[in-house]
Amino acid sequence: VKARVPTGSLAWGRRFLLCAPEYFTVSYEINPHMHTALRPDRDRAHSQFTGLVDALRAAGAQLAFLPAEKGLPDLVFTANAGLVDGQRFIPARFRHPERQGETPHDVAWFHTEGFRVTPLGTEEPWEGAGDVLPVGLTGDPHTRPVLVAGYRTRSAIGAHNALGELLGVPVRSVELVDSRYYHLDLVLCPLDDRRALIAPQGLDRYGIRVLSQVVPEPIWLSDDEAAAFCANSVVVGDTVVMPACTSRLDRVLHEAGFSVLVSPVGEFLKAGGGCRCLTLALDVDLSPARRVSSLR
Amino acid sequence: MNVREIVRLQGHLVDSLILAKVLDTILEAGATYRILDFDVGVTATDESRLRLEVTAADSDLLDRLLTELQVHGVNREEQADAELRAADADGVLPEGFYSTTNLATWVRIDGRWIPVATPEMDCAVVVENAPQGSVPGGLRARTLPMHQVRTGDRVVVGWRGLRVEWPERSPEAEGFGFMSSEVSSEKPKGVIVARVADALRRARTLRETDATRGENSAAVGKVLAVCGPAVVHTGAAPALARLVRDGWVNVLFAGNGFATHDIESAVLGTSLGVPLDGGVSGEHGHANHLRVINEVRRFGSIHAAVDAGWLTSGVLYECVVRGIPVVLGGSVRDDGPLPDVLTDTLVALDAMRREIPGVGLALMLASTLHAIATGNLLPAGVETFCVDINQAVATKLTDRGSHQAVGIVTDVGLFVSDLADLLCGPVDHDSGPERSHRT
Numbered sequence: 001v002k003a004r005v006p007t008g009s010l011a012w013g014r015r016f017l018l019c020a021p022e023y024f025t026v027s028y029e030i031n032p033h034m035h036t037a038l039r040p041d042r043d044r045a046h047s048q049f050t051g052l053v054d055a056l057r058a059a060g061a062q063l064a065f066l067p068a069e070k071g072l073p074d075l076v077f078t079a080n081a082g083l084v085d086g087q088r089f090i091p092a093r094f095r096h097p098e099r100q101g102e103t104p105h106d107v108a109w110f111h112t113e114g115f116r117v118t119p120l121g122t123e124e125p126w127e128g129a130g131d132v133l134p135v136g137l138t139g140d141p142h143t144r145p146v147l148v149a150g151y152r153t154r155s156a157i158g159a160h161n162a163l164g165e166l167l168g169v170p171v172r173s174v175e176l177v178d179s180r181y182y183h184l185d186l187v188l189c190p191l192d193d194r195r196a197l198i199a200p201q202g203l204d205r206y207g208i209r210v211l212s213q214v215v216p217e218p219i220w221l222s223d224d225e226a227a228a229f230c231a232n233s234v235v236v237g238d239t240v241v242m243p244a245c246t247s248r249l250d251r252v253l254h255e256a257g258f259s260v261l262v263s264p265v266g267e268f269l270k271a272g273g274g275c276r277c278l279t280l281a282l283d284v285d286l287s288p289a290r291r292v293s294s295l296r
Numbered sequence: 297m298n299v300r301e302i303v304r305l306q307g308h309l310v311d312s313l314i315l316a317k318v319l320d321t322i323l324e325a326g327a328t329y330r331i332l333d334f335d336v337g338v339t340a341t342d343e344s345r346l347r348l349e350v351t352a353a354d355s356d357l358l359d360r361l362l363t364e365l366q367v368h369g370v371n372r373e374e375q376a377d378a379e380l381r382a383a384d385a386d387g388v389l390p391e392g393f394y395s396t397t398n399l400a401t402w403v404r405i406d407g408r409w410i411p412v413a414t415p416e417m418d419c420a421v422v423v424e425n426a427p428q429g430s431v432p433g434g435l436r437a438r439t440l441p442m443h444q445v446r447t448g449d450r451v452v453v454g455w456r457g458l459r460v461e462w463p464e465r466s467p468e469a470e471g472f473g474f475m476s477s478e479v480s481s482e483k484p485k486g487v488i489v490a491r492v493a494d495a496l497r498r499a500r501t502l503r504e505t506d507a508t509r510g511e512n513s514a515a516v517g518k519v520l521a522v523c524g525p526a527v528v529h530t531g532a533a534p535a536l537a538r539l540v541r542d543g544w545v546n547v548l549f550a551g552n553g554f555a556t557h558d559i560e561s562a563v564l565g566t567s568l569g570v571p572l573d574g575g576v577s578g579e580h581g582h583a584n585h586l587r588v589i590n591e592v593r594r595f596g597s598i599h600a601a602v603d604a605g606w607l608t609s610g611v612l613y614e615c616v617v618r619g620i621p622v623v624l625g626g627s628v629r630d631d632g633p634l635p636d637v638l639t640d641t642l643v644a645l646d647a648m649r650r651e652i653p654g655v656g657l658a659l660m661l662a663s664t665l666h667a668i669a670t671g672n673l674l675p676a677g678v679e680t681f682c683v684d685i686n687q688a689v690a691t692k693l694t695d696r697g698s699h700q701a702v703g704i705v706t707d708v709g710l711f712v713s714d715l716a717d718l719l720c721g722p723v724d725h726d727s728g729p730e731r732s733h734r735t
Contacts, residue, residue, distance in 0.1 A: 157369035170340040206313040
């Protein structure tokens with residue numbers, strides 16, 4: 001029985017895929033946050049992961065788990081596995097060879113779970129839900145959902161064209177201009193039909209204008225909030241599970257009707273990932289976006 | 297040099313502001329664009345398609361810009377490699393060969409743009425293996441005139457995978473803009489001579505700064521003088537000799553006529569038998585030039601005549617003494633000719649070709665055939681001044697695609713004397729080396 005989704009709330013974000021940090025470490029450096037000299041503490045990583053699992057469940061999310069694989073330390077960041085659209089799974093095309101070995105495991109899991117696995121059909125790199133987020137995909141049938149997609153550091157904009165053609169949805173490409181914010185989910189977190197957390201630090205003026213157009217009431221993050229990966233949060237109904245929060249942001253979110261659960265993931269931040277990176281939404285269905293056919 | 301490239305872009309361009317970003321990026325780089333086609337998607341899920349012509353000041357800027365634009369999904373329209381076909385006979389190009397312009401040209405092989413060496417119009421482009429490790433990709437390309445092609449040479453056919461650069465006048469040369477595009481007979485000559493002198497000074501500065509870069513760097517800024525016999529008839533030879541002596545000319549092309557009359561005036565003081573110091577024509581003066589040719593033939597070469605102390609002044613004397621390369625091309629109406637004249641036109645053209653690399657400025661002085669032949673060989677962008685009393689020559693040169701030619705319609709004698717005065721300092725016309733032509 002599907003839970004009733006209040007109008008205005010996100011129509012997705014109740015079911016997630018996670019991967020336990022059995023083999024999580026920092027053994028290579030593919031983003032500015034990673035330093036092989038600064039390895040995560042194994043036990044602390046485990047307890048932080050358990051904390052995140054508890055927080056998501058407390059918020060009402062259902063969780064599934066991808067088996068960990070030796071030699072694939074970043075498999076924990078399931079957000080990059082690909083994108084779910086209904087019963088279809090589009091596997092990512094990792095830019096770095098270090099992560100390309102993850103894809104067969106992702107594909108195998110989705111295949112076993114009964115998803116139809118559809119390749120993106122391009123040679124261009126594209127790093128899954130980490131670089132695409134549906135905006136306006138809510139219970140309100142009057143909103144016009146679009147897929148916001150980030151490019152430059154990890155995904156290539158050419159992949160956005162392939163994605164738009166494959167999914168039949170409008171895609172808004174935004175450039176990620178700061179390599180510290182190398183994935184879209186580090187600068188954007190849709191909250192409901194009107195609001196999203198946005199870190200303008202990782203965007204240029206075009207990207208900021210695009211997001212201002214699709215998000216009527218943006219909550220802009222301060223430099224400190226952006227650097228603390230506040231945008232890398234998981235929204236479950238009216239709960240926001242965050243790697244960190246400031247008192248200002250906590251107040252703003254409360255006023256907007258959200259409750260905040262801070263789930264520290266400091267050991268994973270050493271690899272450049274927060275709460276959102278550790279989850280992949282399994283209940284995204286872009287059909288409402290496909291129905292949009294208004295003249296531009 | 298202006299370089300253009302047609303590019304394509306596709307996606308949700310309008311709503312994502314990618315279009316605005318791409319166009320802004322082009323303008324911010326100092327380049328310009330022209331929208332060729334723009335197909336805007338009708339529904340929100342439709343993608344838009346754009347074809348754009350991007351123009352930049354030079355190839356480097358364009359490459360940098362296109363690399364940056366590629367990040368935003370902009371791709372070169374021409375993604376194909378050039379097609380190569382082996383020549384199946386000596387001196388015969390494969391069918392469908394690409395005929396070159398005099399513009400700087402690039403050819404795309406294995407996804408890499410290779411510059412075509414020695415740009416020259418009406419030639420073919422051949423691609424060959426470069427010496428091991430000398431260039432990335434191991435291939436180089438050059439223009440090849442039809443008669444030089446050998447069986448098996450890999451020749452570019454068709455038009456795919458080729459790119460050319462358009463020349464643009466350097467800001468320094470803008471001063472000539474007032475002379476409209478082609479030929480001027482109305483403008484104050486003093487101003488024009490001063491501007492040509494400036495151009496020669498710039499070329500010399502270029503040569504001298506280049507010389508400090510070491511032996512292996514290719515020569516640049518060489519000045520080529522192409523001379524017709526009128527240079528001698530009008531009394532300009534001593535002034536030209538001064539320019540050669542003071543290092544303002546680095547290469548000289550001419551025919552049998554110019555060389556003969558230069559030597560005649562140096563040795564006998566006449567040109568076609570007419571004394572250049574204003575005297576009346578001597579008896580049998582019209583045969584003077586034949587006697588001069590005959591003497592040089594006895595020596596075996598102009599160089600030998602100089603070595604023997606028989607030829608002691610004049611333009612060719614200065615060239616021999618200073619080691620300035622001279623190419624004398626022959627024709628069917630030549631008397632003699634002088635032993636140095638290359639009577640096989642293909643051999644003469646190839647000899648001229650060998651001297652072209654590094655030429656940055658060409659002075660066409662009262663020469664019709666040699667000026668046009670040289671114009672055919674010069675890459676676009678070589679600053680060319682065509683001085684002739686006959687407007688038709690300058691017009692003809694610009695008509696033949698030597699876009700960079702500036703025509704100056706004036707008496708070549710006055711022009712070269714003024715130029716030498718400006719660059720070498722005025723001379724006392726009653727003494728010094730100027731007297732040497734009076735025997």
